[in-house]
Every structure is written in C-alpha cells, then in structure tokens.
Amino acid sequence: MNKSEFFKPIEDAVNLIPDSKRTPLPDWDLETIRTTQMPSDTDRDALWDAFKTRFDLVHGKCTEGRADLLSLLKEESVTAGYVAPELKADLKPWLQQSGIEIHTSLDDSQIDTYEFGITRAAGVIAETGTIILKDQSTSSRLGALSPWIHIAVLPDDAPIYPTLFDAMNDLGNDPYIVFATGPSKTADVEGILIEGVHGPGIQICSRMKSRH
Amino acid sequence: MKTKQPIDAFARDLPPEIRESVYVGSKAKYDKRLDSLTQSFAAPDDIRKLAGQIKQHTLENLPEYLGSAIEKLEGNGAKVHYAKTGDDANQIILDIMRSVNATKLIKSKSMVSEEIHLNKFLEKNGCESIESDLGEFIVQLDDDMPSHIVTPIVHKNRKQIANTFEKAGLGDYNDDPQTITRRARSFLRNKYIEAEVGLTGGNFVSAETGRIALVTNEGNARFCISANKTHIALIGIEKVVPRDKDLAVLLNLLARSATGQQLTVYTQFINGPKSEAQPDGPENMHVIFLDNERSNILGSEFKEILRCIRCGACLNVCPIYRQSSGHAYRAVYPGPVGAVLSPLLAGKRYPEYADLPKASSLCGACNEVCPVDIPLPELLLRHRNKAKREGIKKASAGTPSMAGWSVLCSTPAMWKTSLRAGKAMDYISLNLIPVPAVQAWAKERSLPPFRGGKFRKWFKDRQKNK
Numbered sequence A: 001m002n003k004s005e006f007f008k009p010i011e012d013a014v015n016l017i018p019d020s021k022r023t024p025l026p027d028w029d030l031e032t033i034r035t036t037q038m039p040s041d042t043d044r045d046a047l048w049d050a051f052k053t054r055f056d057l058v059h060g061k062c063t064e065g066r067a068d069l070l071s072l073l074k075e076e077s078v079t080a081g082y083v084a085p086e087l088k089a090d091l092k093p094w095l096q097q098s099g100i101e102i103h104t105s106l107d108d109s110q111i112d113t114y115e116f117g118i119t120r121a122a123g124v125i126a127e128t129g130t131i132i133l134k135d136q137s138t139s140s141r142l143g144a145l146s147p148w149i150h151i152a153v154l155p156d157d158a159p160i161y162p163t164l165f166d167a168m169n170d171l172g173n174d175p176y177i178v179f180a181t182g183p184s185k186t187a188d189v190e191g192i193l194i195e196g197v198h199g200p201g202i203q204i205c206s207r208m209k210s211r212h
Numbered sequence B: 001m002k003t004k005q006p007i008d009a010f011a012r013d014l015p016p017e018i019r020e021s022v023y024v025g026s027k028a029k030y031d032k033r034l035d036s037l038t039q040s041f042a043a044p045d046d047i048r049k050l051a052g053q054i055k056q057h058t059l060e061n062l063p064e065y066l067g068s069a070i071e072k073l074e075g076n077g078a079k080v081h082y083a084k085t086g087d088d089a090n091q092i093i094l095d096i097m098r099s100v101n102a103t104k105l106i107k108s109k110s111m112v113s114e115e116i117h118l119n120k121f122l123e124k125n126g127c128e129s130i131e132s133d134l135g136e137f138i139v140q141l142d143d144d145m146p147s148h149i150v151t152p153i154v155h156k157n158r159k160q161i162a163n164t165f166e167k168a169g170l171g172d173y174n175d176d177p178q179t180i181t182r183r184a185r186s187f188l189r190n191k192y193i194e195a196e197v198g199l200t201g202g203n204f205v206s207a208e209t210g211r212i213a214l215v216t217n218e219g220n221a222r223f224c225i226s227a228n229k230t231h232i233a234l235i236g237i238e239k240v241v242p243r244d245k246d247l248a249v250l251l252n253l254l255a256r257s258a259t260g261q262q263l264t265v266y267t268q269f270i271n272g273p274k275s276e277a278q279p280d281g282p283e284n285m286h287v288i289f290l291d292n293e294r295s296n297i298l299g300s301e302f303k304e305i306l307r308c309i310r311c312g313a314c315l316n317v318c319p320i321y322r323q324s325s326g327h328a329y330r331a332v333y334p335g336p337v338g339a340v341l342s343p344l345l346a347g348k349r350y351p352e353y354a355d356l357p358k359a360s361s362l363c364g365a366c367n368e369v370c371p372v373d374i375p376l377p378e379l380l381l382r383h384r385n386k387a388k389r390e391g392i393k394k395a396s397a398g399t400p401s402m403a404g405w406s407v408l409c410s411t412p413a414m415w416k417t418s419l420r421a422g423k424a425m426d427y428i429s430l431n432l433i434p435v436p437a438v439q440a441w442a443k444e445r446s447l448p449p450f451r452g453g454k455f456r457k458w459f460k461d462r463q464k465n466k
C-alpha cells in the first residue's frame, strides 16, 4: 500500500475533530517531572556518588581504577574475555599479566567463550543508575551484551548526566543507543527475580582515568 | 451456577491455582507501582495527566507527527512500509524475509505481532519464528496464549513450565526458576545467531528524530538487533510522540506503572541501520507502520484508547481481571484495556466481542492507575451504549430486561402496590426467585430490611398536618 492511501483514513479521522476540541501540546520542563532521585549537587564526584547509589539499588556494581576492577574479575574467576579495541592499549597488558586471555575481536559463533566484555560507556545517568552505550563508541554490540559479565568503562571525558531528562536531550544522532540500568533480568516465572536472562548477569561500571 | 455472560462462565470454571497466581501476581505489581510512583513524585497524578495530554495531542495531529517520523527514519536509511491490515503486515514481513533469502526469524516481545498472529503465518509459509522473551517463549512452546500484556505467563506455575521444558527437550524435569531461565538462555543464544532476521515492536516513536524507543528487561530485544543483518520493527501508528524529550515523561511512567521499576533495564533507541564502524547489527532496517482498525478508532468516540502504552496497570488493579484471568477476555489484549480495544480491533467481527465491555464493575480503579489517564470506565459505558444502539444480542446476554421496571416507574398505582409488596421481601428468601442472576447475587449476599414507602407516608402526614 502506498503512503497516501495509508494516510487518507488517518487524515479523515483527525479532520473530524473540531479545532475547539483539540488538545494543545503541553509545555513542560524538568521541574514538571522532578523526582526525589534527582541529585542536587552537580559536581562530577558528587554525581558519580549519586550514580553509584542508584546503580547499586538496581544490582549493578561500580569499580574505580584498575586494581578494583581486577579484583572483581578475579572474584568471578574469569579466564577469557573481550576487550574493545580502543581500550586495548590501556587494559590488555595488565589483564594479560594477570593470566586472563584477551580477545579484541568477537567471533559470534563462539560467543560463550567470552566470560566478560569490556566496552566504553558513552556516559551514565545519576538519577536512574543507568549506563549509556552508543553504537559509535561501543566497539561491538555483542561484546557488551553476550558475556555473563559486562564492564562499561566510564572515561573522564564521558558525561555523568544528572537526570534522565538531561540524557534524553543529548542523544545526538547515533543510530543505536542503549540505556542499561542493571543486569538483565526477568520475573516471568512466578514473579521470582532471576538475573542474567539473555544479557549480562553481572553489570559493572568502571570509572577510569584516561591515559592520554 | 448458571451464567449467561461468557466471561463469568470462564471465571467460574477457572482452576483455583490459576486464580491464585493471577491474584498474587497482580497484587504484587499493583503495590510496587504505587510505591515507586509515590516515592518518586510529589504529584504522580499531574504527570499522568501530562502524559495523557502529550499522547492525546499527538493522536489529534497524527498525520503531521507520523509523517515527520517517517521522513526522519527514511532519511536515516530505514525502509518504511505501510500495512493497512494484519494480513498486509504479515505479507510484508514474509516478503522482506524472502528478499534476503531468510527462513529464520527471532522476535522480541511485541503485542502487535500477537495481534496479527505472525508466528502462525510465518510457520505456515515455511519460516521459523521464535519468541525470545522468556514468557512468550514458554507460551509458544505450549501453543498457549499470553494472559497478560507485560507478564504473559502469570497464569502458569513453575511445575507447568518445567513440564513444558521437559517435553520440548530442554533437559530433564527441573522446576527451579533459575535453572529454567539458564536453559532458555543457552537455547535461545543459538537461535539469535542462527536467525537471519530480528523482529521487534516499538514502545514509542519520536516524530522529531524518528527514534524508536524499545524497552525490555531481559535483553532479548538487544540480541534481536545485534546478531543479524536485517531488523524489522513492527509498530502501530499510535506509538508516535512529538519530541525526544517527551520520551522522558513516558519512560518515567511506563516502567513504574508496569513493574514498579524506575526504568526498565534496557531502553533502546533505534533510528536507523547500524553505523558503519559497528561490526554487529542490522545493515537493513525496515519499519512497518500498522493501521489494523486504528484509523477507524481514531475517528470514533473511543479514540482515547489509542493513548495506551501497554503497561498492564489497569489489568493488575481490575477486580474482574483478578478473578477471571486474561484468557477470559478471549483476545490478545485482556483486562479493561482489552475490554475497550478488542471489540474495536475485531473490525467486522465486533459483535463477537461486544460482551467484553460488560466485564467491568465500573469501579474506576483502571482510570486512576492509567499512566496516560485514559477514561476507561467512560469508554466502557460508550461501548455498552453502542452495543445497545446497534442491537448486539451478545452484549445484553444476562442483563435483566428493564421493560418491567419502566412500566412500574411510570404507573403510580403500580408503584404504590409494589412498594407494599416490597415489604413481603423481608420474609421471602431470594433463592426462591427463579432468575439465575438473582440467585447468583443472593448466594453471597443478603438484602437489608425493606424500608420503602417511608417518604410517601411522611409526605402524606405532612400534607394532613398543614
């Protein structure tokens, strides 16, 4: 069916509504949807702390710096994983030194061999405890999705948005953006919460200083 | 107990364990919803009203907003298709699959795909179509129907699911929810990789950028557009909102209303095929906009129902849904939203569903919880009116005739006599009245003592004493 045939009944339907009965587009701003979870202090460290609190509530884990991340990976006894090529220079040597096998490209016929995936976060949202992944800065959609553990690295130059509203107003023109608020989960079976359905069972956000 | 309304009959025969699962599930979601809204917002009602206005405004100006979304999507490299009916949409999907020599499709949860019975259609045409949402996957294995918009297997318990998995060859009987989930995880991973096409729905489409917002908790919709080269988004025309920023209002409400979460775990925004440097994901993106009676609804007295964002809150709060479960509504959309929508989506088969609007006590709870403030009780009344106007028999099944009442009220002598007779009711058991509706009513209740006629007596005495 062509577009104008398709639109005709929609136009006819809408034309039945008298102008006097039309609902105007409401004008609203951040204040209208203010939540008690919105952080009041917008200093970067304060925002990171606010993010950590919210992320913790949705069962995410935060780490700061390399040692912290390494000990978390060790706790999970990982042996092999995926590291995004752009993070390779920073991360690969010390992970390998710790005896962990690192892949910087992902073979999708072998997705279960990667126990973890480390990719860049495009930013985080403090109000909701959300990690933002964008196609243009996340090297591999599958690398951030299929391993049991996903580590989103938040570099210094990536924004920490105070609110969901701020993040929505800065989506840019990336064709694919994911807001990840905790590990993958379901309550389909008798309402019982199970984490790690199709996506990561463990979701980590790792704040790191960029080397450059 | 004899009953003439199909939904009552269904509720009467519902196995107690299903009623229990549905009740417990609904109540839990209802409580969480309330907590999450009141903990977050000073005036949650104002935000519901705002969301309702945003959606109502968009619907009233749908040609412009839909046109703008289409323009943006095409500008970003997506191919847009137009489906007048469910059959058209099914055919478009099959044609797209054939054009890329695909026989395997993996899909995330989409109510619209249920509405058009996509899985059955593709299977008939030699294609595999696999549900990847855990609940929907189980429904598919059982050849069952979802009974709730958000939690499709709220009517099943773990034992039933374990049996289903065993029968489907997904391991020995094991009813541990974690084991069930892990088994589905490993089975479906291969399906994601094997499928050539991923199909999703879309919760919202921004007219400003063409951005499709898609929410899931499990991550299945992410997989559906990461592990294959063709993505089809099947979306009802009513999903459009004016601006990206309006998504913040609706996303804030959707998860809280559906599951009591602040945000759904994964919110995806897609506005075209993957970017060039990205190794994973679709090179071709197709967006199918579906009408399927929606433009008729838009031109009718029921247009407000098109605001619905499919959160399921009106189901969870509805006393009729809680007693009867989603399957009682005999259609894809159950509960109050289904009672309004299903008869309308049925098109020519409207009379078959014309009884559904009677499945409500009109208590108003559905309107109070609706995140887009749909006046559901009012729409149910309009439906009852429409059925009466059109003389649809099914809609009046079990309704006592009002003809006797009308004669009584308009004949003073008869009225007086009946008031006197009313006193006799204090001494007669209602069970003796051979009307099934009266007997059903009387089974659980008793009448208060009759007090009729007092006013007339008072009035007469007053006149005398003047």
Ligand code: SF4
Pocket (backbone or CB within 6 Å): B307, B308, B309, B310, B311, B312, B313, B314, B315, B337, B366, B369, B370, B371, B372, B373, B374
């Ligand atoms: S009618 Fe309202 S409450 Fe019911 S599913 Fe739709 S949006 Fe939710």
